[in-house]
Amino acid sequence: MSVWTRIVGWAVLIFGLLYFFVPLGGLFEFSLKARRGVYSFDAYREVFADPQFQATFSYSVVMALVTIVIGILIVVPTAFWVRLKMPWARPYVEFVTLLPLVIPAIVVVFGYIRLYNTASWLPLTGSIFGTNALLAFGYTILALPYMYRAVDTGLRTIDVATLTEAAQILGAGWFTILRRVILPNVVPAVLSGAFLTFAIVIGEFTLAALLDRPAFGPYLQRIGANKAYEPFALSVIAFAITWACLALIQFVSRFSKAAPARH
């Protein structure tokens, strides 16, 4: 390894790290400048006191939790069934779960608005509950690639067929098998899928804005057009939540590696 290679290597790495950390630093610094001349947490105080922040933030948190539940209900039984009974269908199912990465979210939500409007056979956008449900379903679709991959990887580490047979011999039905045998065995995988879903949903903008729901993402964008420092404080909060979620994923996956599944 020549000296020049080392120098170039370090230069590229440092440039890249600066690229990541300078904007984060800039964001944080700017969010502290609400009071002239000194650093203060004024912008944060302002934000936390804003009832709209509380409303939109809790709306998004609830939305994320609902999305996670729907995602688990859809993905875990499907991934389990495919592994157990229909291994030939795995590539097709996997392909379908990757489609949300190919079809832009804005196109999908455009379809929702036209397909489920008040004049259609399933008028979901006609009521507030229906629109909320539609938003949660849309988020489930957005999170599908991550959720499916996480759960499927988790299922790979356990012997699905043997566990199922053992449970069946003991008289368990499908529901009991899923809830008391399969799910407890893939908890770390489900958790990492869930945290990623949470991180995606909490700041999501496109779907919420176009379905006109009072979520955190559109609120952040709207306040960004009207206020000077608050949007930056909000962005710091959003960053912190995302990083916390992803740190939790790391933690959970380490934890599950340390304690391998029993066969």
Next chain:
Amino acid sequence: MNQARPAPWLRLNFTWLGLMPFVIFVGLFLVLPTMHIVIGAFHTRDGSFTLQNLIDLNSGTIPSSYWISVKVSVASAALGCLIGFGMAAAVTFGAVPRWIRSPLMTFSGVASNFAGVPLAFAFLATFGPVGLVTVMLRQNFGIVLQRDLGFNILSFWGLTITYLFFQIPLMILIITPALEGLRREWREAAEVLGATGLQYWRMVALPILFPSLLGTFALLFANSFGAVATAIALTGSSLNIVPIQLFAQIRGDVLGNPNLGYAMAFGMIVVTAIANVVYIWLRIRAERWLK
């Protein structure tokens, strides 16, 4: 896999029922809405078949918005590939200490998912008119970004460098395994035959990596082509890229023809689908060597 048994669809059983919840859900909330858009792109408002919507894409501001979108996507994908490759190579080939690899990969996993409104504010706070870097350059070096370098965060380059924040980590995530797949023996064989380092890269390593590189480029391209939130929060409506225009069309039918909106959305699907097909195809090719 199933040669020993009769073809799955010939057996009379109901195992496929277990897949129904998934199929119905994905059908209702992914496939049908998308089909609705695609079919709508080929129909007039009263329901007869037409290609006029696709022809009309070539009118008004639409071609220029596609062009800007493609340019931003190409620029951010190319720079993302270049810088990401450099960083991944520095870590993989030991130019920097090995322990950096693990935190860098973790960090990349996080940052590659970080598109959205907050990202736009991070870059505004850094390179905007009163941002950290802007002010620092002005006070310490007397450089005014806008005046001296012609740089404006609410522009083509502004959007491109913002997208790089998630493009570079995505490149690192995907290309590092490929770089690690380059066997030491290949390098040694090349050296035994008298190749210089440059010759090894030009005639052995790069040809092997080429499908991976090009494939990742396609993926990065699709990734930035579909990004909406960052662009809207950063530039409002001042930069006329496809997702922003489609967003305005969905909000208020600014094109005056809903089916033209379908055609625009269809165009987006086509572009990202092509990029993804290229990625998948090249990835299959790349895996022949990198196992």
